[in-house]
Each structure stands twice: as C-alpha cells, then as structure tokens.
Amino acid sequence: MSPNPMPSIGLRRLAGRMLAAAAALTVGLVAAPESRAQETFRVGIVTFLSGPAAESFGVPARHGAEFLIEQLNKGAAPAPYNQVGFGGMRIEPVIVDENGGATKQVQELRNLYQRENVDAVVGYIGSGDCLAVAPVAEELKKFLILFDCGTPRIFEDSSYRYVFRTAAHATQDNVALARYMRARNINAGSFSLINQDYAWGQDSRGDFIAAMQQLYPQATMNADLLPKFGAGQYGTEISALARANSNVIYSSLWGGDLQAFILQGAPRGVFQRSQLVLSAADHVLQPLGERMPNGTIIGARGAYGLMSPDTPLNRWFFDGYSQARGGVYPVQAAYRITQALLGLKTAVEKAMAANGGKKPTPEQLADAMRGSEWQSPGGLIQMKLGNGHQAIQSMAIGRTRWDAARRQVVIEDIQRFAAECVNPPANMRSLDWIKAGFPGAKCDTPAN
C-alpha cells in the first residue's frame, strides 16, 4: 500500500472538476491583462546623480528614463511599444546614484537585487563601474543591462550569461570619425591628441590612432596629451597643441573637461589653425552655445540628438523629451538609456510570449535578449557581438555651426554609417579589426 493512495474520484465529479478548472483557466486568461496590471516590474536604474559626470550624462539619462517609463506606464508610446509597461506589468524604477567608485557600486548592485528585489538592473556610465559590476550580476544570476559605458573590454575579455550592453562600444566613434574625415578629404597630414588619462581616454586614443594609421597612413602624430580626469586647467596643453600646429586636433574629452578645454582654447585661436575633431561632444552644444567653435567635427557615440534619424519613433521621443524638459533636447545618455529600456521591454514581452504570460525569470530574460534586435529612437539596435550580448548600432558624424537666428548650435553635413561599417565583426577584437584594415566592414549598406 502506498503511503499516499490516490483518492478515487467518481466520473461525474471528475467531469465537474475538469469543467471548473477549464472555466477558471478561461477566466484567468481573459483576466490576464487585468492581473498583469496589478503586477509590477521593478527596474534598478543606476546613473550619475552627482559628481562630474552628472550634468552631461547622469542626469540626462535619468530624465530619459523617467520620460520613457512614464509614457510606457500610460501606454502612450508609439507602436510597437504601445502595450502598457512591460508586458502589461507596471514599471517601477528604483534609481541609484552611480557616484562613489566601483567598490560602492558592487555593494549597491547587491542591494538592488537582494534588498530591493528588482527584476532587472539597467545602469552604469563609467567603464570602471561596468567592469566591476558585470561579474557580480553573473555570480548572483541576475539580469543586468549596461546601458552606456564605452570600453570594448567588457565582452572582448569575458563572456556572460546574464549581462548585456545595449549600446555600441567606443570603437565605432573613432572609426566613424576617421572615415568621415577621409570621405571629405580633410587635410590630416599631421594630428595631435588630447584625452583623459583613464580607461575611456586611453581606449579612444588607441582606436583613433589605429584608425588613422589605416585611413591616413602618411599622417604624422605630434602632441599626444593625457591630462588627468577633471584637470580643469588646460593652458599648458593648449600651448603644446598650438606649438604642434597640427592639421587636426582629436579629443575624446567630455563634460566639464571638454567645456573648459574649449573655453580656454578658443580665445587663443588654436581651433582656427587646426581642425577640431571630438568623438563624443553632442552634450556640450546646448550649454556652450555660441562658444562652440564653428566647423568642429563631432560624434555623439551613436545617431543621437541633432544627428538622430527622422523616424516617427525618434520624433515622438525627441519632441516629448524636449517638451518635458522645458526645451532642452535629449542627448546621447538619454538616448542610450531609452534604447536599453526599450530593449528590456522587447525581451520581457518576448519571454512572456514564450512562457505563457508569466513574469520572466532572469534566465528567460537572458534567452530572450541574446542576439535580439529592436528599433530605438537612435535607430536599429542589434545584439550581434559578444555572443549576442553586445549591441551594434548605426552611427552619425557631422559639423557644428552656430545658427544666430535659431540661437542654437546646429549640425550640418551629417554622414551616417551602417553599424557593420564602423563596428568589428563577431569574435574579433576591436583593435585587431582596425589594425587588420577593417575586414568584413560593410559600408555600402544604408544606416538603419
């Protein structure tokens, strides 16, 4: 005799139970959106709310996230994002400050997953923070999207199951800049560089020099300056650049450092004698206004802001954000967090379609996101690198001009680059790809 004998059930009672179960199931399915609406999806959002990166990156990213989440929760976003929240679940953001160093961020990430019980985390602007938190999410088996940081090393040096980056890394910025200059036959017989002395500045410098060696093999490199992050005073560096008198001055400076560099360099005539080329400068155009030197060649680390594509989705985002922020238009960080959250929404809804409409587990989310693609205001995002964990996207470069009538800096002569023209193919390290002469680059396809 078994310890738990099956109770004998009469045929009529069995039929009755089956009918009741079927009815309950039907009611359940019909009411699913209703019950989903009661459920929430908690997202940890980590961005700089203080410190030097807050003004240029952290706070615009927060504003972008707040705008999008509010619209999604109202079901007010355009198709294909018009379902309320994430798969009918209301999005509940938990916003955390990224300032304070990598060690603090590791602890904060644990808190988000274990104390705040978030279902996913979208965050991290600093490359050092990204490198520190990715292994932690992997260890905890929790879903993490790195939305902004630029270092190519995340997925080129490691592989993850639960960690994704929904923005292209820094290689495309520098390859696109060099390609843009080549396409316009910009005189770059000599060039000088000024970059911050940390991961971002060093990686950008390396990529740009390598790209120049491919596209301008005869060019000579003059001054190669690496001031510390947050230096603020660039008088000596500007003298060195003026003495070098190169055809081109390249910089990956950003935020307050870039603004100080421009404010101190412009009156000394350096940018009239040399063509200024900036890899990530869209975010300083609004604050600097007419102080921005005309004719500067700039990138925005994607097709963002004034260089974003003319699509219904982008018009909705650009205009909606500008309206919500009192006329300030969205710049790169706002775009990048938006594409991360739209990618997360796509993954959640794809996973729910596969699991019968339940809130997805981190494993289901990871399976849904790996190798996926989705439309964003900045164009199509494709998870094509790092075994489907690293995005590539199209790119745009243009030249600045102060428009006195509109009282703003405009960007002209914009050139768009397809993602596969400026990003390495899968399973090839960025620097190796550049040094090999961009094998497999597809530059004839239009940017999408």
Added chain:
Amino acid sequence: MQLALTILMDGLIYASWLFVVALGLTLVFGVLKILNIAHGSLYAVGAYVAASLVTLFASWGLGGHFALVAMLLAAVGVALVMGPLMERYLLRLFYARDEVVLLLVTYALFLILEDALKLIWGVNPYYVSEPYQLFGNVAFASLFYVGYDFALIGLAIACGIAVWFALNRTRSGKVVLAVIFSREMSASMGVNVDKVHMVAFTLGVFLAALGGAFTAPMISVQPGISVSVIIVSFAVIIIGGLGSIEGAAIGAVIVGLARAAAVHLLPEAELFSIYLVMAAVLIFRPEGLFQRAAARKI
C-alpha cells in the same frame, strides 16, 4: 629658446592660479594648525557665487570690467559669511581635540558643501566666460595667450605681497605671527587668540574663494571642480613647507614649471611630475623647503 619661454610662461600662469589657492590653505594651517580639506569646496563656492554675481551685474547692465568687481565682491562675500560661521560655530568646538579629529571635521565639511552646492545651484553648468576676453590676447614666444592669464599672474603677485606685508609690516600681522609661534604665550600676553583664529581663517576662505571666483570665467562651473584643486594645493604647500607663504609661492612655481615642462616634453609624465617633485623635496627636506625648525618646548 622658444620652447623654454613657452614652458616658463605656461608654468607661471598655472603657478599663479595655484598660488592664490594654496596661500589660503597654508595660512590657515600656519595659524590654526588645520589642514582644511574643505578648502577646495570654498574655492568652488567662490566660483559659483562669482558666476551668479557676474550674471546679476550683467542683467543690471554692468558688464565689462564691472565683472571683475563682481568677482571680487563674490570672494569677499563668501569669506565674510562662511569664514566666521565655520570657524566660530564648528571648528572652534574641536580645537581641544586631536588634530586628526579636525581633519575629519573638515572632510565632513567638504562632503556637506559638495551636496549643498548641488542643492543651491543644481548640476547644470554656469558660464561667465565674458571676463576672460576682457584683456584681449597677448603674443608671446610666437604663441597667443589670453591677457586674462597675465592678469591672474598680477593678482597672485598682489595677493602674495599683500599677505606678506600684512604679516611682517603691520602690528596685527605681528600678533598673528606671535600666535603662529606660540598660541599659549600669545594668550598669556593678552592676545585675543580666538579673534586671530577667526580673522586668519576668514582670510584663508577669502583666498580660496578668490581663486574660484577668478577661475570661473575659464571653466564651466559645475559639480566636481573642487576635488582636483585641493589635491594639487596640498602638493604645493607640502613642497613649500606647511604654513610658509614664501614656501607656497616657491612651491607653486616649482609645481607649475614641472608640470609645464612635462606637458611639453614628456606628456605621459604630466601627473607624475608634480608628485616626483614632492617626493624629491620630502626626501631631502621632510618638513618642506621653507618650514622653520620647530623649537623644542620644555
């Protein structure tokens, strides 16, 4: 020759900015024996208040050279409000405690002020770049410099001479020197030590705010500008000798020239150059170049 002149000029411009800030730091240490970590935040407060005042003056139609008046007023205002407030109601409570406690207090102040700045001015940058054009451009060693940078050298020299003169050639200055040498002996001779402390600290705040106010036109004034200032200022006064005005001047010039030479000749050593000089000085003169040997107290 041209390169040498460029290095000299770049070094002096950087040194002048550094000296104004480091002078306040070394003065406060000399009199109060406080290594004020919040000094960089006071520099930032000066920059923010100057940015606001210059904008306000411009809205009243007082542009051009009135901006310089606004910047000076900003520094005076910050000093008169924050100096007495901080010294009297916070630092004074800890004078009897260990010097490390005071160091921690000023560190706490630094953190508080950083957030207070964000509360008051937000995180968006402020620009007051117009004064930077006031003195035009100057050609030197076949390069163009901004006249404002030369004006800053003048300001630094004026500050140095004024403080040196006040300390060494006035009665009040002699009293301050007496307090620097021996607090107890000065008090026993009838010197109002508390008052000397407050005045010296307020003057230190003024110099920090002055540095910030006159730097504001060259940068975008935003959170984070205080950190790098305090680190490099410490380097200067350690080289010169804590509490020494001549030391701050020489230290600033050494750091300025070392940094300029590194940027022009060996850019990758730019950051290293300052600390290399500091280490070299500390090996041969652990108390700094101009620190007087302290008399043993019986």
